[in-house]
Amino acid sequence: MTKPKEINWFPSFATHHKIPFGSFVFNEQLERLSNELVRAERPPFEYLNDNDISGTYLFYNGEVQFGKPELERLLEWTSKGNTLVVSSMVFEQKLLDTLNLKTRSISNFDHFTDTYQVQLANPNLNNGITYKFDRPTTFYHFNKIDTLNTKVLGFIDKYDEENTKINDSLINVVSQPFGKGNIILSTFPQSFTNYFILQSPNQDYTAALLSYIDLDKPIYIDAHYKSGKKIYTSPMYLFLNTKSLKWAYYIVLIGVLIYIIFEGKRKQRAIPIVRPHRNQTLDFTRTISNMYYEKGKHLDIAQHKIQYFLEYIRDNMHLSTAEINDTFIKNLAARSNNSIEETRSLFELIKNINNSTNINQTQLERLNTLIEQFKSNNQWKTKA
Structure with a gap:
């Protein structure tokens, strides 16, 4: 807990990372310089299809690999007068073929004390200054360019520990027109990292690269092709x-x-476990009802059922059953979710049974059916 935390050298390139190879400082300065800065979290193919944008689309990461449909969509967008900036050590092969470019790597595994120094081709931006970068073991450069259409913007040189130049200047930043727009490629994405920018005067190199894009127009920084993007x-x-x-x-x-x-x-x-006493009221009721039914006392059963039904109306519908008239039937139908005709038919049957001295099994079953149908239509109210 108390020992110093080890430095994280992970090549993140993410705008929210403050580690050496994050790009928090670059993003902070670009927000200050640009009129409109947008962080594009989604893949560029989806982002361009869903948004009508113009300006500069900036990609920088250790490796940027577009698929064929996505690259074609980016090139189509660029040809309309926009700027595409891609800074990566490894490029999409189709992009290189489209611009007639090739890349090659150089390594300092045999000479660990060697350093790389980058410089700009434009004398107005260069002033003879080279900018050191002492962290990479492998560096990439363009070993083939289309000399008719390609403009060289920057070089890379390799120096030994005595600051003696080892090789000829190698091209690492180029620009090429594409339709009405422009494409800028760089093999040095480390120029956007905290480690490079905070080593003075390296910030001038990054600022000079930004001079090739229009800061007055919106700048869209890709956050999808980032090694250190947020993944939960x-x-x-x-x-x-x-x-x-x-x-x-x-x-x-x-x-x-x-x-x-x-x-x-x-x-x-x-x-x-204490089991509750069983409620045998229902069994007793069934026994009595079966006894009445088997002895053919249909009228007694019907009258009991009518009395129980009227009690049901008083308890659930809150209506008095002392007088059965048209007003009662209309109120009951409204409260029970039944039609007036169905309700009237039920009570006419009840009246006939009450006035009879004897009924048959068919009349008893019809009474039971109508009462059960009446209750079933009222279930949505009685449940509450």
């Missing part, structure tokens, strides 16, 4: 990537484990 693969990302929260999480887990171990040793007498 787990809900525990916040806990496990913050040291204090991570240890708090581990302590909670350890505490729960200790609690389970010691609390599990406690003995507790088993609590007997």
